[in-house]
Amino acid sequence: MAKAKTAYICSECGGRTPKWQGQCPHCNAWNTLEESVIADAPAAGAAHRFAPLAGSDVTVRKLAEVEAQELPRTPVGLDEFDRVLGGGLVEGAVVLIGGDPGIGKSTLLLQAMAALSGRVPVLYVTGEESAAQVALRARRLGVETGQVDLLSEIRLEAIQAALAQHRPAVAVIDSIQTLYSGELSSAPGSVAQVRECAAQLTRIAKQTGTAIIMIGHVTKEGALAGPRVLEHIVDTVLYFEGDTHSSFRLVRAIKNRFGAVNELGVFAMTDRGLKGVANPSALFLSRHEQQVPGACVMVTQEGSRPLLVEIQALVDSAHVPNPRRLTVGLESNRLAMLLAVLNRHAGIPTFDQDVFLNAVGGVRIAEPAADLPVLLAIMSSMRNRPLPKGLVAFGEVGLAGEIRPAPRGQERLREAAKLGFGIALIPSANAPRQPIEGLEIWAVDRLDEALARLRGEDA
Numbered sequence: 001m002a003k004a005k006t007a008y009i010c011s012e013c014g015g016r017t018p019k020w021q022g023q024c025p026h027c028n029a030w031n032t033l034e035e036s037v038i039a040d041a042p043a044a045g046a047a048h049r050f051a052p053l054a055g056s057d058v059t060v061r062k063l064a065e066v067e068a069q070e071l072p073r074t075p076v077g078l079d080e081f082d083r084v085l086g087g088g089l090v091e092g093a094v095v096l097i098g099g100d101p102g103i104g105k106s107t108l109l110l111q112a113m114a115a116l117s118g119r120v121p122v123l124y125v126t127g128e129e130s131a132a133q134v135a136l137r138a139r140r141l142g143v144e145t146g147q148v149d150l151l152s153e154i155r156l157e158a159i160q161a162a163l164a165q166h167r168p169a170v171a172v173i174d175s176i177q178t179l180y181s182g183e184l185s186s187a188p189g190s191v192a193q194v195r196e197c198a199a200q201l202t203r204i205a206k207q208t209g210t211a212i213i214m215i216g217h218v219t220k221e222g223a224l225a226g227p228r229v230l231e232h233i234v235d236t237v238l239y240f241e242g243d244t245h246s247s248f249r250l251v252r253a254i255k256n257r258f259g260a261v262n263e264l265g266v267f268a269m270t271d272r273g274l275k276g277v278a279n280p281s282a283l284f285l286s287r288h289e290q291q292v293p294g295a296c297v298m299v300t301q302e303g304s305r306p307l308l309v310e311i312q313a314l315v316d317s318a319h320v321p322n323p324r325r326l327t328v329g330l331e332s333n334r335l336a337m338l339l340a341v342l343n344r345h346a347g348i349p350t351f352d353q354d355v356f357l358n359a360v361g362g363v364r365i366a367e368p369a370a371d372l373p374v375l376l377a378i379m380s381s382m383r384n385r386p387l388p389k390g391l392v393a394f395g396e397v398g399l400a401g402e403i404r405p406a407p408r409g410q411e412r413l414r415e416a417a418k419l420g421f422g423i424a425l426i427p428s429a430n431a432p433r434q435p436i437e438g439l440e441i442w443a444v445d446r447l448d449e450a451l452a453r454l455r456g457e458d459a
Helices: 079-085 105-116 131-141 156-166 191-208 229-233 280-284 332-346 368-383 409-418 447-458
Strands: 005-010 033-038 094-099 122-126 148-152 170-174 211-216 236-241 248-256 264-270 273-276 295-302 305-317 325-328 353-359 391-393 423-427 440-444
Touching (some): 079 264, 079 273, 094 105, 094 229, 105 122, 105 131, 105 170, 122 131, 122 156, 148 156, 295 409, 305 368, 332 353, 353 368, 368 391, 368 423, 409 423
Parallel strands (some): 094 236, 122 148, 122 170, 295 391, 325 353, 391 423
Antiparallel strands (some): 236 248, 248 264, 295 305, 305 353
């Protein structure tokens, strides 16, 4: 019996090499080559996969002659999910959603299909669970699934036949890593299988207009498993975030061809499934009976939604030669830079202090507008004095000690005023032209000016 031929395929770029190497010769990524069985010759049906679609228009036109139209959307019925999608599902769109095991991906999509089934035909394809397990989950959630079509299958060809026969408006694939095509000899979940199955499903979505939502596994680093090209093929990439020990879940849009990126949907996990949170800022603000040192509230922008998040800092004397710098939800490298700026431009050294930072509620903040609130929280902890009651802040701090403006400052200020905050310490460039009712504006240009304003307020 002839020995099967193998090759090593890069999980990042899909490049092929006959021998294993530590570094991919195509994209220079490290430790991404995976062994895969390859066929001696293209399968019999391989040629038709890349044939032009029947009746397709290959006429070249000028871009100016193409009429730009807003694509109609189908709201799912879950407000937070619709927000992340940009208003709803677009006909023929392909959505990829990933997250840690057990975080609620299948639960969310089963609820979404139940909400959609009364308006449009839907199909739920389960490859990880049996039909009985899905039915048991639906009963536990208490959702109406009388109009939801269910298919327990992992063969791509069978799923293609079901999509062609039933022509659903929306189909869920749970999950893409469990599917396999009979035209490839590699195992399900391999780079070749994931790439081929995703490409074929995307082709079906564009040809028939069926919106397809695919669930994807993630690696231990938190990235989507499989080839990186998977994220390039699809139209929208969503990540399910949150601590499995917490009842709150965040759905974040990383890529969206039909809407804004970095949109955030907030859900609470209950015994009846995932429920949207109408006021997510309340989740990220600690409830203190009185003002405490080391806490500063900032307004962060997640897509089109401003969120109020409490930044907590704890500064303590170091008992080791190398003080610790620990952050949760914030960038540790940026903290080291901010402490250097604090020393140089405010004359406050921290070389003998341990500094711990935390963003309340498990939210992750990556934008530079957190710089000023971080430094204010650190100063409050060092002095053991709370910041003024009702204070909110945002602004990027540069290496020269200047405070740079943050985008969409007016929306941040209006959100803070709506939630009852009375003082805003912000960059001068973000100062509103018209006063905001109930909100006093402290506009500053430099870090030392901001700290002097706080010292004057405490005096």
